[in-house]
Amino acid sequence: MTINRLKQLFTSPRSVAFIGVPRKSGPGALNPVDNLNQWGYDGSVHLVHPHVQEIAGLPVVPKVGDIRAHVDLAVISTPRETVPKMVASCGAAGITAVIVTNQGFAEADPRGRELQTAMLDAARQYGIRIMGPNTLGVINGFDRFNTSFMPLRREETPVGVICQSGVFFVGSTQLVGGMGLGVDLGNTSDVDLADTLHWMAADTRLRVVALHAEGISRGRAFIEAARGVSQRIPIVAVKTGRSPAGAKAAATHSGSMAGEDAVVDAAMRAAGMLRVTNTEELRDLVRAFIRLPPMRGTRVAVVTLTGAGGIMLLDALARWDLEPASLTEAALARVQSLSPTWMPLSNPLDIWPALMKNGMKKVYKLSLADVLSDPGVDGVICVALGLPPAEQVTLGAIDVIQEVSAKHDKPVVVWCYGSHAAEAVSLLEHGGRALPVPSLERGAFVLAAMARYERWRSTASRPAA
Amino acid sequence: MTINRLKQLFTSPRSVAFIGVPRKSGPGALNPVDNLNQWGYDGSVHLVHPHVQEIAGLPVVPKVGDIRAHVDLAVISTPRETVPKMVASCGAAGITAVIVTNQGFAEADPRGRELQTAMLDAARQYGIRIMGPNTLGVINGFDRFNTSFMPLRREETPVGVICQSGVFFVGSTQLVGGMGLGVDLGNTSDVDLADTLHWMAADTRLRVVALHAEGISRGRAFIEAARGVSQRIPIVAVKTGRSPAGAKAAATHSGSMAGEDAVVDAAMRAAGMLRVTNTEELRDLVRAFIRLPPMRGTRVAVVTLTGAGGIMLLDALARWDLEPASLTEAALARVQSLSPTWMPLSNPLDIWPALMKNGMKKVYKLSLADVLSDPGVDGVICVALGLPPAEQVTLGAIDVIQEVSAKHDKPVVVWCYGSHAAEAVSLLEHGGRALPVPSLERGAFVLAAMARYERWRSTASRPAA
Numbered sequence: 001m002t003i004n005r006l007k008q009l010f011t012s013p014r015s016v017a018f019i020g021v022p023r024k025s026g027p028g029a030l031n032p033v034d035n036l037n038q039w040g041y042d043g044s045v046h047l048v049h050p051h052v053q054e055i056a057g058l059p060v061v062p063k064v065g066d067i068r069a070h071v072d073l074a075v076i077s078t079p080r081e082t083v084p085k086m087v088a089s090c091g092a093a094g095i096t097a098v099i100v101t102n103q104g105f106a107e108a109d110p111r112g113r114e115l116q117t118a119m120l121d122a123a124r125q126y127g128i129r130i131m132g133p134n135t136l137g138v139i140n141g142f143d144r145f146n147t148s149f150m151p152l153r154r155e156e157t158p159v160g161v162i163c164q165s166g167v168f169f170v171g172s173t174q175l176v177g178g179m180g181l182g183v184d185l186g187n188t189s190d191v192d193l194a195d196t197l198h199w200m201a202a203d204t205r206l207r208v209v210a211l212h213a214e215g216i217s218r219g220r221a222f223i224e225a226a227r228g229v230s231q232r233i234p235i236v237a238v239k240t241g242r243s244p245a246g247a248k249a250a251a252t253h254s255g256s257m258a259g260e261d262a263v264v265d266a267a268m269r270a271a272g273m274l275r276v277t278n279t280e281e282l283r284d285l286v287r288a289f290i291r292l293p294p295m296r297g298t299r300v301a302v303v304t305l306t307g308a309g310g311i312m313l314l315d316a317l318a319r320w321d322l323e324p325a326s327l328t329e330a331a332l333a334r335v336q337s338l339s340p341t342w343m344p345l346s347n348p349l350d351i352w353p354a355l356m357k358n359g360m361k362k363v364y365k366l367s368l369a370d371v372l373s374d375p376g377v378d379g380v381i382c383v384a385l386g387l388p389p390a391e392q393v394t395l396g397a398i399d400v401i402q403e404v405s406a407k408h409d410k411p412v413v414v415w416c417y418g419s420h421a422a423e424a425v426s427l428l429e430h431g432g433r434a435l436p437v438p439s440l441e442r443g444a445f446v447l448a449a450m451a452r453y454e455r456w457r458s459t460a461s462r463p464a465a
Numbered sequence: 466m467t468i469n470r471l472k473q474l475f476t477s478p479r480s481v482a483f484i485g486v487p488r489k490s491g492p493g494a495l496n497p498v499d500n501l502n503q504w505g506y507d508g509s510v511h512l513v514h515p516h517v518q519e520i521a522g523l524p525v526v527p528k529v530g531d532i533r534a535h536v537d538l539a540v541i542s543t544p545r546e547t548v549p550k551m552v553a554s555c556g557a558a559g560i561t562a563v564i565v566t567n568q569g570f571a572e573a574d575p576r577g578r579e580l581q582t583a584m585l586d587a588a589r590q591y592g593i594r595i596m597g598p599n600t601l602g603v604i605n606g607f608d609r610f611n612t613s614f615m616p617l618r619r620e621e622t623p624v625g626v627i628c629q630s631g632v633f634f635v636g637s638t639q640l641v642g643g644m645g646l647g648v649d650l651g652n653t654s655d656v657d658l659a660d661t662l663h664w665m666a667a668d669t670r671l672r673v674v675a676l677h678a679e680g681i682s683r684g685r686a687f688i689e690a691a692r693g694v695s696q697r698i699p700i701v702a703v704k705t706g707r708s709p710a711g712a713k714a715a716a717t718h719s720g721s722m723a724g725e726d727a728v729v730d731a732a733m734r735a736a737g738m739l740r741v742t743n744t745e746e747l748r749d750l751v752r753a754f755i756r757l758p759p760m761r762g763t764r765v766a767v768v769t770l771t772g773a774g775g776i777m778l779l780d781a782l783a784r785w786d787l788e789p790a791s792l793t794e795a796a797l798a799r800v801q802s803l804s805p806t807w808m809p810l811s812n813p814l815d816i817w818p819a820l821m822k823n824g825m826k827k828v829y830k831l832s833l834a835d836v837l838s839d840p841g842v843d844g845v846i847c848v849a850l851g852l853p854p855a856e857q858v859t860l861g862a863i864d865v866i867q868e869v870s871a872k873h874d875k876p877v878v879v880w881c882y883g884s885h886a887a888e889a890v891s892l893l894e895h896g897g898r899a900l901p902v903p904s905l906e907r908g909a910f911v912l913a914a915m916a917r918y919e920r921w922r923s924t925a926s927r928p929a930a
Contacts, residue, residue: 027853027855027856028855028856028858028859030856080807103805103808103817103818104805104807104808104818107772108807108808108809109806109807109809111807112807150852150856151852151853151856151884152884153884163773164773165771165772165773165774166771167770167771167773167774167882168773170850170852170882170883170884171882171883171886173882173883173884173886174881174882174883174886174904175882212773214773214776238777240773240776240777240780241776241780242780242783242784243779243780243782243783243784244783245779245782245783245789246776246777246779246780246783249772249775249776249779249813250776277906278777278781278904278905278906279777279904279905279906280903280904280906280907305632306630306631306632307572307630307714308628308629308630308632308633308677308679308705309630309632310714311679311705311706311711311714311715312703312705312711312743312744314708314710314711314714315705315706315707315708315710315711316743317708317710318707318708318709318710318711319707319708324710340568340569341574342545342569342573342574342576342577343568343569343573344573344574348714352568353568353569385635387615387616387635388492388616390492390493391492391493391495391615391616393493394493416639417632417635417636417638417639417640418635418636418638418639419616419617419618419635419638421636421638421639438745439639439743439744439745440743440744441742441743441744441745442745
């Protein structure tokens, strides 16, 4: 099967059969058919259940063989002992793509490992590809398709997610920050990281890939696929099992080897992947890559309302191998003319004294524009206030930050503080290019990772000597 | 002056004089008198201004010497050239505590350094203690007193804050997570970290101290004061200027030496302080110490709905020198009886298969109770869902987590995920003892720091051999 055909069968099938769907439907029933309907899937849906005639208003047949239509994808959720037989009956019915959702296989006990092997044997006999077991399957907001029994919000965020656990689907807001196309490989018994990276590589609806891996099988294929994706769009990756205890648990959970962490780390880095150490970093970077223009170097300017915040940022820049940009006299001249004569200006650029004299919006607008125009600046970290409405009128700067950022092709991140910071963050979230970050330090982290990716890409795209 | 007298003059004066207060009042005027009124301060307020007779409905006198009453504290906000003279006139009027708010002193230019010296000379002549310059001064939610021109919400959170920048007052929610008593030392020309640590040491309204230091003067006094505080309540500290660039900037900003970072670090640790590397850690720990019972060891149990989350936690526990608790058979027996026979159970304790059979609330309640009762467990990290209302009825566990946590004297932190995680977090915020954490990894960080503090305290309180 070609990559594109495999991708189509699993992520945008024209017809899907659910085998072992719950009888109940409606709120609280955790019935995947409800979720499909809610998303407006327009392919055909077939239901298989031995004991009922109708589920969620759809007709039900007792056996897969009774379906009188071609089926692209079957989703099996029957008790584990029945799964090898169900896979075989799918094969007999001409189905070549199967998702097995249930737990109780290689991640569980010796009998589960036997059953997983038997299932794979049946699949091989019929040329079936299997996703799972132990998975929520696929979600594809672009094409209105999903196989999840947990209700999920449909979105067309340009983010592809490959994971080995459904927690990334249900917790996508907390862990990833958005998801247009998602693949939960579960135990990864057959369809694997390399396969699905190929799916993402050619998908022009995506601008970043988020990857969660517990174990890596077919290491060379994985690394080559990742390199291919990285040349077009970044991959941000959480590879768990860093610690010996975590690695042992990961090997059990996914049934594959977790690998020597340092080796894995080096290989991932060489393939251009951005490996992060926790899920907050994953979310921060995904959000940055879908919003911000590229970070073409490591020189950062800071526009701040607080000297103390500027110092924290100098520490953070050093930690992440960024450097404070040396602002030119041209970039400093206007702010200097607006500041009290005693105010020493450099980078971080503390504009508080200037704005106390001349007003927030005027000073912020001019200084941010001058800093962004400086050819020695690759990206900017802004500090902004979120105050009660009466004060925000005079001390708010979100609108001018958005206005000025839109005119420049450099990344701008913004940290907001104050009693009404949440409102300022919300304004930033819903308009413009500047990205709100949850802390100064994480603003520096984001720009550093973006710079690392651009550096890798510029090297990787050069023809070999 | 005794410590208590100094603290009373600065943080809960019976009478305060504002010298150089703005003429305007009301929303947007940034007038400290408005903020005092809004907080319901019941001491007497005197205003000094050469050109107006009334501000914010209060009478104004042209000179400090014209005030016909005793004044505990003067707040000077006049242009920098006038400050040494103003301090002298405060001295002549019998005032012994002065806050100087304006910028343009040692942090600015050579003239600023001269003026700061002249101001200190005048203060010394009259026995005046000075806080600042370059400060928002003091906020004391307990006694309804503040000197800030930025409007701040009054609260009685049992957190004392000592900082060298007003950003910690205005951004207290983002940076600290709460503040009942706050002292912004600004340039720290006189009243310093050691002084104010002594104020906090004896204040039984406080349960944790958050400290932000750019430079440390009187190092030995600082460390001794910190040790004294730490024996009663923890100090969580951000010491900036870790990097050479940051250290140089910190020395300029506060006018003091930042010190060799490794030396500072070792001294802070020996005094029991919990030094953190960023403000998110500061906020996490402050929130933990005011909410949670002590973490008496390093053995952590995890109750999880996701195997992948459990593995991430094993990595995080290893990173922070915690260990996964070895759960006893007694602690595991009940969950095992509720789980499918194939489910291997250990720590992290994955209860998903059990609850799919027996319901979330029943399984969560029993398993959390059993784990908390295990004598080999010092603290627990819980994973919980926040879903749409229809699903939350069956898959929500916040209520049982709160109920069970309240019965045990061990810290419980909770990471929530799902489309409605914010609602689950809000429930946790507003009731019970279990603390919501923004990620699994930060849950581990919090328990680790709490364990470190308890270990230090048990050693420090032992009599010397």
